[in-house]
Amino acid sequence: MDVLIVGAGPTGLALGIDLARRGVDALLLERGETLAPGSRGKGLQPRTLEVYEDFGVVDEVLAAGGPYPVSVVWTDGRRTGEHRIFDPVEDGGEISRFTVPWMVPQWRNQEILRARLEELGGTVAFGREVAGIGQDEDGVTARLASGEEIRARYAVAADGGRSTVRRALGIAMSGETVDPYPLLVADVRIPGLGRDRWHVFPPSGQGAGYASICPLPGTEDFQLVAQLSGRTDIDLSPDGVRKAVAERTHLSPADVTEVRWSSEFRPRAALADRFREGRVFLAGDAAHVHSPAGGQGLNTSVQDAYNLGWKLGAVLSGRAPQALLDTYEEERRPVAEHVLGLSTAIHRNQARRGAGTRQLGLHYRESSLSEETRPAPGALRAGDRVPDLTVDGVRLFDRLRGPDWTLLTLDDGVFLVRPDGYVGWAGPSVDGSDAYRARVGA
DSSP: OOEEEEOOSHHHHHHHHHHHTTTOOEEEEESSSSSOOSOOSOEEOHHHHHHHHHHTOHHHHHHHOEEOOOEEEEETTEEEEEEOSSOOOOOTTOOOSOOSOEEOOHHHHHHHHHHHHHHTTOOEEESOOEEEEEEOSSOEEEEETTSOEEEESEEEEOSOTTOHHHHHHTOOEEEEESOSSOEEEEEEEOTTSOSSSEEEEOOOSTTOOOEEEEEOTTSSOEEEEEEOTTOOOOOOSHHHHHHHHHHHSSOOGGGOOEEEEEEEEOOEEEEESOSEETTEEEOGGGTEEOOSTTSOHHHHHHHHHHHHHHHHHHHHTTSSOGGGGHHHHHHHHHHHHHHHHHHHHHHTTSSOSSGGGGOSSOOOTTSTTOEESSOOTTSOOTTOBOOOOEETTEEHHHHHOSSSOEEEEETTEEEEEOTTSBEEEEESSSTTOHHHHHHHTO
8 A cells, every 4th residue: 555554543544634635545543442532632723724624634523622611710619710721812924714722532533534534535443553664675565363364555654642553663762751741531410510611720739730611612521630739649440530520620520421531641842863764754643742731732733644645646646756655744843842832831831821722823934845936025925824814805815725836926926836725836927837746836
């Protein structure tokens, strides 16, 4: 096959969708028997919603979720304050149909992506755990725990922060512990708690941990996050979850009528030393691990897939040279490094959840794929995301949608827009773009 994708989380599913709509023969392997349960990464930033619109799933995602609720702070069973999780932001020239983060439980997000993948003819093979990987100049061989071997021209590790593939390749991750205390994360049902607010419970005393209980739109569930200060053992049983709620809030154990899923999380920030080893690429948490603060990790991961998908498609079709694949790490690793810093700063209350968290302003101006024959300071530049403009009654994003390059002419120039919605080449006219087109398969 063309591409083997290890891991069927949001990263792997997004890449599978992008490859399937290009006619690339790809297979997703998932070691679990089903898609991963739990709300996990629940926030979708405006830029990711734009990607989902291109994939054809944004309507389902919007219907499945809702905006972030206002937070209410509780002290000794009394409401003592309210605040918004994300700061309201001015447009700032980053024109988009989507202006605020959208909350969707990760399990539901994955269901929607999987349905779209299968609609396009893609496949997820469950219960297939990769135990090792090797490669030669012609392709990649994945060895499964069952002893079976699968051969592909390229492989992508989208198998999470503890990536088996990354370890097999010998790629290290450098980083730091963001918070010394582990977190208990669970999806619970608390019928007596209001669903119009995100409930926040600050630490009640020295050594005590905080709790937050967030209503998950489209469900009857709340996501519980409980900090376990001074403890290394985490009781993930229903009784343990109920005890964690009772110790940190005014609620009793009996108020939690159901524990639907629970997990342990240890906040850290880490970046892989490289995002590629020969014919194998790292994407998502396999390449970068974030604090959940600011809702950046899942979104950065989906955009890894969005960047890599069109490049693999162009090379596999023979339209572009293999050198195009070198630009994946060139473009995505600096973005991941920047976003890691932002996530960590927000976690430590050193930065706010402002415009930078929406990811609309991220760009590739310094990329070797960004060329312009006439720089125009203050205007749209090579490497910039194309804003969601309407020109002569036509929405540009309607013209940009799909897996191909787009030739865009505006008053001040001509732009070749990449399949991922960024300007690749810019000039006063299309003259002189031939060499660039050949290099990128446009």
